[in-house]
Amino acid sequence: MVNNKHKNKLNEVIKQTLSSYEAPYLTADWPQMERILDSAPKSSSYRYKQKLLSSVESLTTISKSKSVKWVFSPYFLIAIVVGFGAYFLYNILSSSNTFDDTTNVIPEQTISMEPQESSTSSYIPTDSLNMGNELLPTPDTTGAALLTTDKTAVQAIEPELINKEIIVPEKINLIEKIEKTVVKKEEPILLKVNTPALPVIRDSAKVISEKALEKTETNPTQLENKPQPENSPGRNNFLLPANTADSIKKYKSTQPLDSL
Amino acid sequence: MNENDIIKGCLKNNRESQKALYDTYYNKMLGVCLRYSKDNSEAKEILHEGFIKIFNNLKNFKVSDPFEGWIKKIMVATAVDYLNKNKQNLIVSTFYANKTGENTLDEISDEEIILNIDKEEILKAVQELTPAYRKVFNLFVIEEYSHKQIAEMLDISEDTSESNLSKAKFNLRRNIQQIIKKPDGK
Secondary structure (H helix, E strand, C coil): CHHHHHHHHHHHHHHHHHHCCCCCCCCCHHHHHHHHHHHCCCCHHHHHHHHHHHHHHHHHHHHHCHHHHHHHCHHHHHHHHHHHHHHHHHHHHHHHHHHHHHHHHHHHHHHHHCCCCCCCCCCCCHHHHCCCCCCCCCCCHHHCECCCCCHHHHHHCCHHHHCCCCCCCCHHHHHHHHHHHHHHCCCCCCECCCCCCCHHHHHHHHHHHHHHHHHHHHCHHHHHHCCCCCCCCCCCCCCCCCCCHHHHHHHHHHCCCCCC | CCHHHHHHHHHCCCHHHHHHHHHHHHHHHHHHHHHHCCCHHHHHHHHHHHHHHHHHCHHHCCCCCCHHHHHHHHHHHHHHHHHHHCHHHHHHHHHHHHHHCCCCCCCCCHHHHHHHCCHHHHHHHHHCCCHHHHHHHHHHHHCCCCHHHHHHHHCCCHHHHHHHHHHHHHHHHHHHHHHHHCCCCC
């Protein structure tokens, strides 16, 4: 009991001594404190908070006036927030949609850019001719381009072929056809080309056909193998004694003039 | 300059008012800081840090509360934070305590201790405690916080707080006895 009393007394002495303890003042400590105060950043939160509080206070005073009271109602504020949220979402969604559209468009474009197969159908590809999928109008004979000057070939043209429509599926196919028809001369063809739609093609076709004609006319082997009618002034014609240049000229002058 | 004028001046960052506040509470607050620190230099670090907090948070002071109590609370909180930050000191002090610690008390009666010891020696005995014991001892015995409050403040369990308090008291008594036993103790 006595020991416990002493212990409690000791604890009380320690407590009283320490709680009332005051350290001696040192004048050198204030300059140190002053330096710390100078170097320490001033609490900007105080001023910021003051400004914030003053602004809130001014807003509340404004809101008290009846004229603008509805502006500060919670419903109005909620509506503004919802509106902004919706606009934001719309922006996000629209941006994502546009991205999808572009991604979808790219393969379509690539598909359309691929060269289409040359078909024998009577429809003209829009890419190659810049026209709709329409049949070419029947050209008149005056606008037709005669691609051969050979009289026998002209005579051999069947009348139904003159007005026959030739549908050109593609530019390349057309050129190839022209070359074939001119070089081989197996079938006399009157190529009629749509003048307004295919000026370039027609011109190029003319050039190509003329070149081909030059080749065939100057090539002696082709001239020899050329099939000739029986009454034509050929080398093997028995009516002509010799196929000289003079004899051919004479023969030509005796023949009637070509109406074409 | 009365207390209200000092507070108003400090709110305006008036240096004279700040000095007046510092001079007024310097002795008491340094005494608080010395209880929580191991030496004088550490106590002054805590003191200056505490005064900075006081100047910055003076706007939060309620006039209805006692000003000195408010300042002391801030100073104690600053001291606890300081000790929590410097855990290196805790390791060193624990090592020192384990090395020099003794589990037996000399047979010096408490009455003899009370008669022979002065406040400086008691302060020295407290400063020789490990920071963990020092914190719990000061908070429980001097500031009269409960173990629950101490546990929340120091982020420890209540059992740890109680255990630290009993160990702190034991070590404090041992430190005091050692100081008294030394011929140059006084």
